[in-house]
Amino acid sequence: MIATSTEDFRRAARRRLPRFLFDYIDGGAGDERTLRDNVGDLAGLALRQRVLKDVGGVDLTTALFGQALAAPIILGPVGLSGMYARRGEVQAARAAAERGLPFCLSTVSVCALDEVAAACPAPIWFQLYVIRDRGFMRDLIARAKAEGASALVFTVDMPVPGARRRDAHSGLSGPLAAFRRYAQICGKPDWAWDVGVRGRPHVLGNVAPVLGQASGLEDFMGWLGANFDPSIQWRDLEWIREAWDGPLIIKGVLDPDDARDAARLGADGLVVSNHGGRQLDGALSTARALPRIAQAVGDDLTVLADSGIRSGMDVVRMLALGAKGVLLGRAWVYALAAAGGPGVGRLLDMLTAEMRTTLALAGVRAARDVDGGVLDGR
Numbered sequence: 001m002i003a004t005s006t007e008d009f010r011r012a013a014r015r016r017l018p019r020f021l022f023d024y025i026d027g028g029a030g031d032e033r034t035l036r037d038n039v040g041d042l043a044g045l046a047l048r049q050r051v052l053k054d055v056g057g058v059d060l061t062t063a064l065f066g067q068a069l070a071a072p073i074i075l076g077p078v079g080l081s082g083m084y085a086r087r088g089e090v091q092a093a094r095a096a097a098e099r100g101l102p103f104c105l106s107t108v109s110v111c112a113l114d115e116v117a118a119a120c121p122a123p124i125w126f127q128l129y130v131i132r133d134r135g136f137m138r139d140l141i142a143r144a145k146a147e148g149a150s151a152l153v154f155t156v157d158m159p160v161p162g163a164r165r166r167d168a169h170s171g172l173s174g175p176l177a178a179f180r181r182y183a184q185i186c187g188k189p190d191w192a193w194d195v196g197v198r199g200r201p202h203v204l205g206n207v208a209p210v211l212g213q214a215s216g217l218e219d220f221m222g223w224l225g226a227n228f229d230p231s232i233q234w235r236d237l238e239w240i241r242e243a244w245d246g247p248l249i250i251k252g253v254l255d256p257d258d259a260r261d262a263a264r265l266g267a268d269g270l271v272v273s274n275h276g277g278r279q280l281d282g283a284l285s286t287a288r289a290l291p292r293i294a295q296a297v298g299d300d301l302t303v304l305a306d307s308g309i310r311s312g313m314d315v316v317r318m319l320a321l322g323a324k325g326v327l328l329g330r331a332w333v334y335a336l337a338a339a340g341g342p343g344v345g346r347l348l349d350m351l352t353a354e355m356r357t358t359l360a361l362a363g364v365r366a367a368r369d370v371d372g373g374v375l376d377g378r
Helices: 006-016 019-026 033-043 088-098 113-119 134-146 165-170 177-186 189-197 217-227 236-243 256-264 286-297 312-321 330-361
Strands: 062-064 067-069 073-075 125-129 151-155 248-253 269-272 302-305 325-328
Touching (some): 006 330, 019 165, 033 312, 073 330, 088 113, 134 236, 312 325
Parallel strands (some): 269 302
C-alpha cells in the first residue's frame, strides 16, 4: 500500500478491520466533540516560516527520564492493540525500538508484559490503570520492574469509562454483540486468518491471572466496569511512588492545579491528555490545555502530551506549546492495523521526516530548541 499520511493508514485500517475493532479505536465519548477538537485545534495552529537560518542537519534527538531518544516520540499505550495485527503489541514495540523510540504497553494489552519485553530489543514503558484490587496493581508494578520496564505511566483520567456510543452500534457491546462481531469477522477474511486464527490467544495477557485464559470480550468489558476505581485520590499516588523507584509519569492531566499536585506528590513527569477524547466529551483539547500546564509546573516535571497528533507538524506544534515529547495513540494503531509492524515503522519514518522538514522551514536546527516562537500568533 502507498501511505503518505496518517489518514491513508486510517482508511486502510477501516477496510481491513471488522467494524467493532475499527470503531473502538476510531471513536470517542459522547458526540465526539473533544475528539474532533483535539485534531482541529492542533492542526489549526499556524507555524512561522523562516528563511536563511542555516538548517543543514536538523537534529531530532532528545532525552527523557534518562533515556536517549531518536526523536521526541513515544508509542503510547492503547488497549486491545494486539487485536489489530497478529501479536500486535510485539510488532509495534519492535518497530519503535528499531528506530530508537520507546513503546508503552497498556495494562489491557493482548500480549503480556513478559512476551513484549522478551521480544523487544529495548526497555519498554508500562502503563498502569487505577484498579480496585491494590494487590493486583502491586503485582503488575513488580512484574514491570522484573521485566526491566524503564518508566511507569499511571493513568488517572479513567475512574469510570466514558460514554462511548459507537461501541453499542458496532457490536463491541449492546444487543446480540457476539453474533454481530462474528458476522463482521466473516466479512474480513484477511484479518480473520492473520489475527483471528494465527494471532491467538485472544486474552488480556496482563489481566489473564484474574480473568482466566478462556476470557472473551464480554469478560473484558465487564471487568473494566467492575474494577476501575472511582474512589482514587492523590494520596494513593504515595504507595505507588514507594512501590516504583523508576520514572513515574501521570497520564490524563488537563488542569494546572492537578499538575501541581502531581509535582508535589513525587511524580517525574505528566502527560497532558484527555484520553484521546474517549472520556469527558466537552473537555478541553490537549492543544488548549497544554500551555497553562507547562507554565504551571515549569521545570518541576517533564511535560508530555497526547491526543490529536496526526503528523510530524503536529509533533512540532506540541513541542512549541510546551511539551518535551509526545505520545502517539490512534495514529500508530491505524498503521498497525493497515500493515502490521512494518506499517508502524513507515508511520514513524514519515512523522520524523515531516518533523525535519517542518523544523528546517521554521528555521530551527534541533527539536529540543523548539519553543513558542515557532508558532505564528497573528
